[in-house]
Amino acid sequence: xxxxxxxxxxxxxxxxxxxxxxxxxxxxFTVGNFLALALAPLSAVLYFLRVLPGVGERYALTxxxxxxxxxxxxxxMQSVALDRFxxxxxxxxxGEAWYYAGDLIFRQGDIETFRLxxxxxxxxxxxACLKAHFAYKGIKQAMDRETAMA
Numbered sequence: 001x002x003x004x005x006x007x008x009x010x011x012x013x014x015x016x017x018x019x020x021x022x023x024x025x026x027x028x029f030t031v032g033n034f035l036a037l038a039l040a041p042l043s044a045v046l047y048f049l050r051v052l053p054g055v056g057e058r059y060a061l062t063x064x065x066x067x068x069x070x071x072x073x074x075x076x077m078q079s080v081a082l083d084r085f086x087x088x089x090x091x092x093x094x095g096e097a098w099y100y101a102g103d104l105i106f107r108q109g110d111i112e113t114f115r116l117x118x119x120x121x122x123x124x125x126x127x128a129c130l131k132a133h134f135a136y137k138g139i140k141q142a143m144d145r146e147t148a149m150a
Contacts (some may be wrong), residue, residue: 001061003125006101007046009118014095021098059116061128080106080114082136088129090122
């Protein structure tokens with residue numbers, strides 16, 4: 001499974017997200033909606049910047065680890081093995097909520113082992129990571145028992 005981070009990974013986009021969330025107004029005619037319409041070109045630039053070859057990042061879930069990759073070819077920047085965490089928290093920074101994004105924080109006990117910033121729809125990716133984690137740990141335990149019995 002591969003996901004691309006939201007534009008909320010940029011500070012300027014989080015600031016825009018806070019502005020777009022302003023509900024002052026009537027019905028759909030809110031200050032936030034007018035700002036979103038007026039600043040759409042800037043948001044489009046940020047959108048394409050996040051996927052630009054050599055600059056953009058993506059997050060990949062494999063059968064053994066979670067990887068932060070750069071660019072179209074997927075140059076590995078950082079990774080964490082599926083057995084190096086036992087919990088995943090979602091932290092939504094101010095401005096990320098408008099984009100339906102949040103940071104995934106991977107923890108081993110109280111220690112943060114890995115962080116993915118501004119994941120779009122973070123709960124779905126969190127659930128996929130937890131399922132892969134439990135499957136990996138179960139298979140690893142079964143293989144260890146089989147090795148010990150041999």
